[in-house]
Amino acid sequence: MRLPLVVLADALGSHHALAPSGPQAGTIARLWWLYLAVVAVVCLLVVLAVLLAIARRRSRSSLPEAPALADTARPAAEPARALRTLDPARERRALRFVTASAAASAIALALLFVESVVTANRLEALPKSDALHVEVVAQQWWWEVRYPDSNPSLQAVTANEIHIPVGRTVVFQLNATDVIHSFWVPSLHGKGDLIPGRPTSLALRADRAGVYRGQCAEFCGNAHAFMAFSVVAEPPARFDAWLTRQRAAPAPPATPAEQRGQQVFLNGPCSLCHTVAGTTAQGHTGPDLSHVASRSALAAESFPNRRGWLAAWLLDSQHLKPGNHMPAVTVPPADLHALIAYLESLR
Amino acid sequence: MDPRASQLLLLSLAAIVAGACTREERRFSDLAVWSQPASLPPIGQALSPDAVGAAQPLSRPLAHSPYDGNAYAVNEGKRLFTWFNCTGCHAQGGGGEGPALIDRTWRYGSEPGAVFTSIVAGRPKGMPAFAGKIPEQQVWQLVAYVRALGGIVRLDVQPGRSDSLSVRPPEVMLKHRNPPSPSLEKPR
Numbered sequence: 001m002r003l004p005l006v007v008l009a010d011a012l013g014s015h016h017a018l019a020p021s022g023p024q025a026g027t028i029a030r031l032w033w034l035y036l037a038v039v040a041v042v043c044l045l046v047v048l049a050v051l052l053a054i055a056r057r058r059s060r061s062s063l064p065e066a067p068a069l070a071d072t073a074r075p076a077a078e079p080a081r082a083l084r085t086l087d088p089a090r091e092r093r094a095l096r097f098v099t100a101s102a103a104a105s106a107i108a109l110a111l112l113f114v115e116s117v118v119t120a121n122r123l124e125a126l127p128k129s130d131a132l133h134v135e136v137v138a139q140q141w142w143w144e145v146r147y148p149d150s151n152p153s154l155q156a157v158t159a160n161e162i163h164i165p166v167g168r169t170v171v172f173q174l175n176a177t178d179v180i181h182s183f184w185v186p187s188l189h190g191k192g193d194l195i196p197g198r199p200t201s202l203a204l205r206a207d208r209a210g211v212y213r214g215q216c217a218e219f220c221g222n223a224h225a226f227m228a229f230s231v232v233a234e235p236p237a238r239f240d241a242w243l244t245r246q247r248a249a250p251a252p253p254a255t256p257a258e259q260r261g262q263q264v265f266l267n268g269p270c271s272l273c274h275t276v277a278g279t280t281a282q283g284h285t286g287p288d289l290s291h292v293a294s295r296s297a298l299a300a301e302s303f304p305n306r307r308g309w310l311a312a313w314l315l316d317s318q319h320l321k322p323g324n325h326m327p328a329v330t331v332p333p334a335d336l337h338a339l340i341a342y343l344e345s346l347r
Numbered sequence: 348m349d350p351r352a353s354q355l356l357l358l359s360l361a362a363i364v365a366g367a368c369t370r371e372e373r374r375f376s377d378l379a380v381w382s383q384p385a386s387l388p389p390i391g392q393a394l395s396p397d398a399v400g401a402a403q404p405l406s407r408p409l410a411h412s413p414y415d416g417n418a419y420a421v422n423e424g425k426r427l428f429t430w431f432n433c434t435g436c437h438a439q440g441g442g443g444e445g446p447a448l449i450d451r452t453w454r455y456g457s458e459p460g461a462v463f464t465s466i467v468a469g470r471p472k473g474m475p476a477f478a479g480k481i482p483e484q485q486v487w488q489l490v491a492y493v494r495a496l497g498g499i500v501r502l503d504v505q506p507g508r509s510d511s512l513s514v515r516p517p518e519v520m521l522k523h524r525n526p527p528s529p530s531l532e533k534p535r
Contacts, residue, residue: 178510222373222375267479268479268480269479269480269481269482271480272431272480272481273430285430316376318375318376319376322375322376323373323375325426327482327484327485328376328482328484329482330482330483
């Protein structure tokens with residue numbers, strides 16, 4: 001079960017805070033490299049100073065020889081005189097050196113602090129005119145994604161796979177229904193918490209097309225480790241086409257197998273939790289399945305969206321993602337094949 | 348520490364740990380609780396209460412609730428109580444369209460099998476039949492929670508706080524204990 005996650009991460013491409021694909025992640029990465037440079041220099045200097053101190057102590061030690069074993073019986077009558085006498089000139093030099101080092105450290109810290117504040121301001125300054133608004137509602141343990149529109153019938157709802165246009169600012173409105181989660185796409189931005197009852201927002205822009213993996217960055221329960229998502233940045237024309245398809249209801253089932261599968265879906269437990277647009281399945285506790293076949297992975301990017309995985313997920317989801325809220329779907333084999341055919345038709 | 352005292356401490360710790368095991372274990376994939384597919388009605392068949400009640404033998408003896416001693420399952424039942432909109436008629440146990448569940452009156456009895464049948468086969472005067480809609484493991488979790496609302500389940504297994512705005516004390520603080528025998532409400 002672990003191997004597919006690794007394979008999927010590679011297949012999904014960048015998931016790396018130091019491989020930024022947008023201005024926000026770029027700003028954060030620059031700050032990170034600055035800190036690394038300053039801290040590396042300081043670390044090197046400190047190590048050198050320690051080595052130097054050890055070397056100098058060895059070569060110019062003025063402490064007396066350790067007393068012979070027989071002498072320890074005698075009480076230490078002259079401990080004070082055994083200490084090295086202080087050399088005023090050397091002490092003045094040492095004091096100047098320590099003062100200079102302390103001042104340099106303070107200045108370096110102040111500069112780093114100023115740079116942090118500048119970075120935070122720069123992150124807020126991303127232009128948000130003509131931004132695309134996307135609502136992300138985190139639930140245990142999946143991501144509900146809504147593309148709102150002033151016309152309610154043009155609203156699109158999907159899950160776990162967020163598409164955005166390249167080169168355009170996207171403002172994410174973040175909310176949660178149960179516990180605190182955190183929205184983190186390392187290649188595009190830092191983390192943004194999704195707090196129940198307290199909406200937050202996160203603005204970012206992808207400057208390169210690609211699939212960027214994200215994951216929940218705040219421990220949220222049993223299946224927190226299996227709560228990933230992907231941000232697919234694509235050219236504006238492709239994004240518009242995708243959004244148009246998402247807004248529309250899926251095509252009705254065509255083949256007899258798909259139609260039987262739809263009956264299984266509507267009469268069985270599926271419709272109690274899931275929504276398929278255009279049908280009577282209007283459950284809102286699980287992910288929207290209207291276009292589930294158009295997604296590249298299932299169960300919050302836990303495994304690829306392929307027939308075998310889908311069947312395994314339906315039959316025993318607890319084995320793949322322990323603790324998640326999806327129960328096992330116990331249907332006879334013929335019904336299972338029909339159900340899978342139907343789900344694969346929901347593009 | 349004198350040896351007898353330390354032995355006593357060890358024994359009591361062992362007793363606590365042994366007793367706590369079933370309370371805390373989380374059986375996500377509880378194959379033993381599920382019925383065989385044959386006991387679910389065939390897809391597409393009418394799900395009238397009579398047909399379901401007549402066709403389906405209960406998968407467990409009436410007296411046994413698999414989740415009465417399991418705090419995780421009772422809490423899952425609490426979650427499902429809201430998810431499947433039991434609150435729509437029963438509110439948070441106080442009732443409304445449907446009868447109250449936090450009182451001492453059990454129209455059809457408080458045995459696990461009776462509550463299971465209520466959920467799966469429905470009851471007159473408006474309780475829907477959820478056979479084939481709610482998987483059996485989740486029905487048993489709901490059974491455990493309904494019995495917890497009624498005060499039958501052990502105190503240390505009851506949910507300790509609500510996950511949403513509280514409209515009543517949490518289950519562990521509801522001051523009621525049900526008699527085990529069913530009592531019938533006066534017909535309206």
